Amino acid sequence: MVSPARLQALETWQKENQVTLSQVNGQRKYGGPPDEWEGPVPGSGCEVFISRLPKEVFEDLLIPLFSTVGPLWEFRLMMNFSGMNRTFAYAKYGSCGQAAEAVRRLHGHLLQSGVQLCVRHSTEKRQLCVEELPATTERPDLVKVLRCLSDGVEDVSLMSGMAIKGVTACVVYDSHHAASMAKKTLREDFKKRFSLTVSVKWHYSHPKVSSLPVARELPLHLRRPPSTTATFNKAVGTPVNVPPFPNPVGTPRLPQKTLCLLSILQQLCGTMLVNTLEFSPSKLDGHVCASYKVQLPNVLHPVSGSLTVRLSDTADKTLLEVNNIVVGQVLALLYPGTEGLPARAC
Incomplete structure (x- = not known):
């Protein structure tokens, strides 16, 4: 009892x-976003995992603490039926830089006498x-079915073999939330x-970067739209009509500064074309906003995005921090599952 x-x-x-x-599916949520939030939806790398929580520590202590780093887009405290927490939570910020700062400042934070928080990247x-x-499942047809049954399907790959019953599909979603919702419903939907x-x-x-295959297929939203098929495998069901995958539109700009991208991506993808x-300025004191564009070989549109980082004591250190985050974001887009791996460009 609490x-x-x-x-x-x-x-x-x-x-x-x-x-x-709001309490949903074993967790209590704040935000997502909160009413006063200003800015885009945070991307990959903006969330931290918090553990070693005493069971009677709640949002009244945790949200103010983690808000000292920066505005929270969302905070999720895992709960059990007794009303106590399950000793862990998630905090999502507006940028990868703020998430990194939360890990730096709050990992090991003395929450109570003898209680130190564990904070690391989610x-x-x-x-x-x-x-x-x-066994007769084909990838294009399965992609269409999965997109009909769940939101945010980004890529699908099929595996089969002597040790696999039928066919196994690895399905990549565009967010953890989309994957979580699909996990709850797909079995019953099928x-x-x-x-x-x-x-x-x-x-x-969690493959190591050095062992990733160069020939791996790109995510569907970076390729030209696939041709639609008329039918789906009879073992699965009737045809499913869904719209084609959208083509993202980059925001071209004249190059102002060439980034030393990315020996690691050069090994995986060949010569980089243009990195801008x-x-x-950032609204947050002591921070800077950066926008980037990376043109990859054989990719229809540039990979572009933006981020906010804390200013370091030198320009070179700030540039290196931005460089590492860009590497991580591009690698995560090309090779889902590499989130959180170190991505040193030089």
């Missing part, structure tokens, strides 16, 4: 700060294994829609 005093403290904090918490799993699909019994699990492989980096 002590009445702790529950009262949480309720008082919510009322005084007009904070809304892996934000985005890959599922769908097992025991029919059973109801197609009378197929499949199993759906998290895909836990532009800086602009």
Whole structure:
């Protein structure tokens, strides 16, 4: 049982700060985004994993603490049926730089006497294994079905062999949230829609960067739209009509500064074509915004994005920090599952 005093403290904090918490699927959520949020939806690498929490520590202590690093887009505290937390939580910021700063400042933070927090980058799993699909399953047809049954499907690869029953699909989603929602529903959807019994699990492989195959297929949203097929495998069901994959539109700019990208990507993808980096002031004191564009060989559109980092004591250190984040984001896009791996460009 949770002590009445702790529950009262949480309720008082919510009322005084007009904070809304919603409990869904074993977790209590703040934000996603909060009402006062300004800015885009955070991308990969913006979330931290918090563990070693005492079971009666709640959002009234944790959200103010993690907000000292920067505005929170979302905070999720894992809960059990007794009303106590499950000793871990997730905090998502607006940039990779803020997440890195949270790890630097709050890992080992003394929360209570004898209680030090463990704070590290969240892996934000985005890959599922769908097992025991029919042996006649073909990838283009399965992609269409999965896009019909779940949101955010980014890539699909098939595996088969003596040790695999039927066909196993590795499905990559564009966010951890999309993958989590799909994990909850896909098994029942396949059973109801197609009378197929499949199993759906998290895909836990974390390949080393040096061992990634150069010939791996790019995510579907970076390729030219695939041609549609008229039917889906009879073992799975009737045809499913879905719109083609969208083509993202880059934001071309004249090069202002060439970034030394990325010996690691050069090994994987061949010679880089154009790497553009532009800086602009940030609303956060002591930070800088950076936008980048990376043109990869044989890719229809440039990979572009933006990030916010804390200014270092020298320009070279700031540039190196930006460089490492860009490497990580591009690698994560090309090779899902590499999130959190060190990405040194030079």
